[in-house]
Amino acid sequence: MNELQVKTINLAPAKVEFNFEELSAVLDEQLVKYQGLEFTEKDAAACKKTITELNKGKKALDTYRKETKKELTAPVTDFENQCKELGKKFDSVINPLKEQHDQFEEERKDKKRKQIVPIIEQLIASEGLNDKYSDQLHDFPKEYFNKSKTLKSIESELTERAKYLGSLQDKEDADQEIIKSHVDLMNAKHGTDLLGITYTSLLDHDVSVEEIKNQIDRDVKIVEKNNQVPLSSAPGHVEDEKRYVEVYRVEGTESDLEMLEEYMSSNGMAWKVMEE
Structure with missing residues (x-):
């Protein structure tokens, strides 16, 4: 398909203006009277009332912040949803193609596996490897399935591996x-x-x-x-009893x-x- 060009028709960065300076000055003036306040145990009720009043003002500010942020991000959410909708159109075509490719790749690997196994079996026979060591030869690296890995290089590596395992088996014997x-x-x-x-x-x-x-x-x-x-x-000993x-x-x-x-x-x- 032709190169897809996504063009932005209109982009307006989120911006909001509110009476920050005014509120800041008012808070500095009003909150100063609460600074350094000390209450006695008898004034516990008054202390609690003061805290409630301050929290009420802070909550109102936080509510304003959340509501304003929600309005600002609404266009961003809509933009993301539109992009995801377009992405699904790609997936509806890509996924079936990917399934076909995966099947082709699995068939290719299976064909190569069938070429590698006889090499391994021949080496097992020539080195006389028992199950313990032949299993290690069958457990070959996944890189052997790479397209760039030739059968000639694989056979060479497996031959060296088989000789090494054979020497280990001889030593164990x-x-x-x-x-x-x-x-x-x-x-x-x-x-x-x-x-x-x-x-x-x-x-x-x-x-x-x-x-x-x-x-x-x-x-x-x-x-x-x-x-x-x-x-x-x-007494009672069985000569051939398995240990x-x-x-x-x-x-x-x-x-x-x-x-x-x-x-x-x-x-x-x-x-x-x-x-x-």
Whole structure:
């Protein structure tokens, strides 16, 4: 459409004149007699009457101000309403067009998503990523949907990302094997029956391998100190019973916590004091 030109036909700035100088002089003359007035407790009624008279005058002035302002702003309100009415005419055409454009854009993004996903799946297979790390590769940046972002650059970035995730997974697998081997070693050496999964799960809480190995050593000593019967020979023990890991925050006295730790250790439960 041709460039729309909005022209102002008549603009009259709001202006109002009233007897300001006259009122100011009258107030200075009349109010001076109230300045410095002091009332005793007996004059409480007279004091209240004086306040009422002064507030009455102030209220009359404020009422005049509000009514005059309303008259002055009425043309402004009408002007804004007219502009809004014209704006609605634009919206009646713009909104349907915008809906079409949004639909086109969503279809374009979906098409690009279908081009990106096979690249990700191929990289997951080549790097042998498990669910934990493959999910991170699927969670790619929204900028990949930008028109300026080419598939070639996307594939290059995803390849680097997949290699990095693969290295993290390899390290995690190696750390788990180290921990499991240490658990097996300590069990064989001390006749205990600690479970590897209890300790490998600590890796998910950013606990280092060295810290976990130290915890295993401490747990073995605690079990030995309490003459704990290995779980495999304990009455009612189910060899293949599934183990779980929960993180708790416990509050209590020093004695309470010592009793809790003794209970967990005596029942073959692996535990660790987590640093806050």
